[in-house]
Amino acid sequence: MTATPIAVQVRAPGKINLALRVGAPRPDGYHPIATVFQAVSLYEDVVATRADGISLEIHGRGEDLPVDATNLAVRAAVLLCETSGTRAGAHLSLTKQVPVAGGMAGGSADAAATLLACDQLWGTGLSRDELAELASELGADVPFALTGMSAMGTGRGDLITPVMSRGTYHWVLAVQDEGLSTPEVFREYDQLQHLDLDDGPAPRLDDAVLAALLSGDPIQLSRQLGNDLQEAALELRPELGDVLAAADRAGALAALVSGSGPTVAALALDHAHAVSVAGVMRAAEVAKEILLVTGPVPGARVLEHVHSRRP
Ligand SMILES: C[C@@](CO)(OP(=O)(O)O)[C@H](O)COP(=O)(O)OP(=O)(O)OC[C@H]1O[C@@H](n2ccc(N)nc2=O)[C@H](O)[C@@H]1O
Numbered sequence: 001m002t003a004t005p006i007a008v009q010v011r012a013p014g015k016i017n018l019a020l021r022v023g024a025p026r027p028d029g030y031h032p033i034a035t036v037f038q039a040v041s042l043y044e045d046v047v048a049t050r051a052d053g054i055s056l057e058i059h060g061r062g063e064d065l066p067v068d069a070t071n072l073a074v075r076a077a078v079l080l081c082e083t084s085g086t087r088a089g090a091h092l093s094l095t096k097q098v099p100v101a102g103g104m105a106g107g108s109a110d111a112a113a114t115l116l117a118c119d120q121l122w123g124t125g126l127s128r129d130e131l132a133e134l135a136s137e138l139g140a141d142v143p144f145a146l147t148g149m150s151a152m153g154t155g156r157g158d159l160i161t162p163v164m165s166r167g168t169y170h171w172v173l174a175v176q177d178e179g180l181s182t183p184e185v186f187r188e189y190d191q192l193q194h195l196d197l198d199d200g201p202a203p204r205l206d207d208a209v210l211a212a213l214l215s216g217d218p219i220q221l222s223r224q225l226g227n228d229l230q231e232a233a234l235e236l237r238p239e240l241g242d243v244l245a246a247a248d249r250a251g252a253l254a255a256l257v258s259g260s261g262p263t264v265a266a267l268a269l270d271h272a273h274a275v276s277v278a279g280v281m282r283a284a285e286v287a288k289e290i291l292l293v294t295g296p297v298p299g300a301r302v303l304e305h306v307h308s309r310r311p
């Protein structure tokens with residue numbers, strides 16, 4: 001008797017870039033980056049159920065996203081199907097908490113969760129390294145969604161090195177109605193920096209970010225937050241200046257645009273301080289939603305296997 005799952009539920013987190021350094025564009029259109037990711041407690045849940053072919057339904061945020069082969073979750077399932085040669089299919093039910101096109105890698109979390117869910121459902125049995133290789137084919141941020149916690153990303157952001165982090169950090173997120181396009185923000189960055197192909201120094205992280213994470217002290221971390229894409233995001237969406245100013249007035253330790261934006265992440269001392277910062281930011285009416293999250297949290301993980309027993 002072999003226990004075969006008929007359904008698998010996987011959860012993967014969104015992220016904040018605590019530090020993001022960007023170099024000049026490469027011939028393939030990507031930019032070399034050096035970043036420190038932190039996975040935070042906004043989650044994408046994927047339930048993969050045995051079915052014919054690959055199909056997708058979306059709940060929560062992003063209900064108007066396409067459910068065809070352009071969706072990152074579908075692309076992940078198709079890639080695993082093709083790589084493993086399986087004849088099995090899956091229906092994917094995706095529940096999204098992470099804002100769409102918010103600079104928090106929700107689509108990447110969907111792809112990572114789907115890879116893991118389908119791997120379990122189909123018994124493909126790939127190692128974490130093999131999954132990470134497929135992940136990087138799907139997008140620069142996808143490998144981190146598998147790893148979670150706190151990690152350094154280099155190359156296109158897809159080469160992941162976990163880093164030590166002490167304690168829990170409390171963040172207030174200001175979520176905007178309308179997302180920003182990642183390629184557009186990188187293009188704006190190139191214009192602002194007057195960067196051409198392979199022009200300028202390779203991006204480097206300051207070791208002080210890693211030391212701050214290790215200290216567990218949010219005040220120390222607040223002094224090391226930084227994002228090279230912030231100016232470009234502000235250029236494209238000047239209202240984000242009001243969000244950063246509101247976070248400052250609310251007494252946040254520091255605030256920055258996450259990744260390519262437009263979500264702004266404000267760091268608080270502890271939970272009570274985060275509640276107070278969130279209250280002031282809500283009253284300032286600078287965002288569609290103000291959310292409280294914590295980090296670091298784990299990467300993609302199986303929450304449940306549903307089994308049918310077959311002889
Ligand atoms: C900026 C960051 C920071 O973590 O995150 P988000 O703000 O998107 O969440 C990432 O680098 C985004 O990663 P991700 O969103 O997975 O990018 P991809 O889908 O692979 O690439 C989309 C496009 O963004 C640009 N891109 C992305 C990554 C990178 N290192 N250099 C780039 O220039 C390229 O124009 C690429 O065609």
Ligand SMILES: Nc1ncnc2c1ncn2[C@@H]1O[C@H](COP(=O)(O)OP(=O)(O)O)[C@@H](O)[C@H]1O
Binds near residue numbers: 106259
């Ligand atoms: N499952 C998905 N969830 C979100 N966006 C997706 C998904 N599949 C494809 N996309 C496309 O990717 C774009 C950016 O995705 P997302 O990961 O939400 O933002 P960001 O890159 O800013 O972190 C979306 O605007 C959408 O066009």
